[in-house]
Amino acid sequence: MKDYYQILGVEKGASEDDIKRAFRTLAHKYHPDKKGGDEAKFKEVSEAYAVLSDKKRRAEYDTYGRTFSGAGQASGFGGFDFSNADFSGANFQEFDLGDIFGEFFVGMSGRGRTRRGRDISIDIELTFKEAIFGAERRVLISKVGECDICKGSGAKKGTAMRTCESCNGKGAVRETRNSFFGTFTSMRTCPRCKGRGEIPETPCEACAGEGVLRRQEEIVIAVPAGVSDGEMIRMPGRGEAAPGAVAGDLYVKLHVKDDAHFSREGSDLVTTLPIKLTDALLGGEYRIDTLDGEMTITVPAGVEHGEFIRVRGKGVPNGRGSRGDLLVRVHIEFPKKLSKEAKKLIEQLRIAGL
Ligand SMILES: [Zn+2]
Ligand SMILES: [Zn+2]
Structure with missing residues (x-):
């Protein structure tokens, strides 16, 4: 059985204020954010x-060592089921523990919260x-x-904005709800002004005052050299817009088609050159294809099968x-057959010993 008094570091007979103070201190200390x-x-x-x-629950706990009422009931003996509660990340910031935490949560709720438009992703195909x-x-x-x-x-062109009366320009409204912690006041983005704090005097006709609308947009994607x-x-910011918030991001996934002649190995390109046996023995010159056009390379005498001839600077740009x-x-x-x-x-x- 957990000792709740010990957890909060207070005496059994601690006052409500003592308990609140102890909780505030410890919650500050351990808050996951x-x-x-x-x-x-x-x-x-x-x-x-x-x-x-x-x-009521404290009295039950003091008498029986467990509670029967409230949220603890569902999970039976010894406490609460926290499995459905998400304390990590953004969800928790939805709470505004106002009178409990005081200044600690200022800036985490209401307008200070980051809202974003949706991210979108597209695929594009590139040649080698x-x-x-x-x-x-x-x-x-x-x-x-x-x-x-x-x-x-x-706002319609030439008309002004006025302070939103639903939230008095704060962009967020208070909402009281019950949870297993007790009663909480949480801040919600103002549904009227969508967090902007102001609303147009006369709405823009094109977007009905929303400031955003679904439409076709041409986006120019500059694919840098040397992508895989x-x-x-x-x-950033090329995703969807949202009223009163920053736009999401656009993710472009690249699909590169294979090439018949070249393959890539990091920033090097690999190609195969068939040569005659006599050229392997005596050396020779060959025309080869590069991505920059044709060029002549020298095959040294005595070259081996599978050996690489390196042509500097004709590979993939490395971005530097x-x-x-x-x-x-x-x-x-x-030769398969000899005359x-x-x-x-x-x-x-x-006979010559070769
Ligand atoms: Zn508002
Ligand atoms: Zn508009």
């Missing part, structure tokens, strides 16, 4: 406070060469965007102003 906070401890402290701050040298794509996206006519204000298949480009290399894999084509003539010559090579 705080640096060095401890979620488990915070839950424990909150659970203790929920019981000891409630006269586009992925290496970069490309520009224009895509038409249907999304909720800022109204062009009123520039997001929601599966890579994601994030374009230089490029990787082109690696030419030598593929020696051994009588050739056979004779090669037998002479054997």
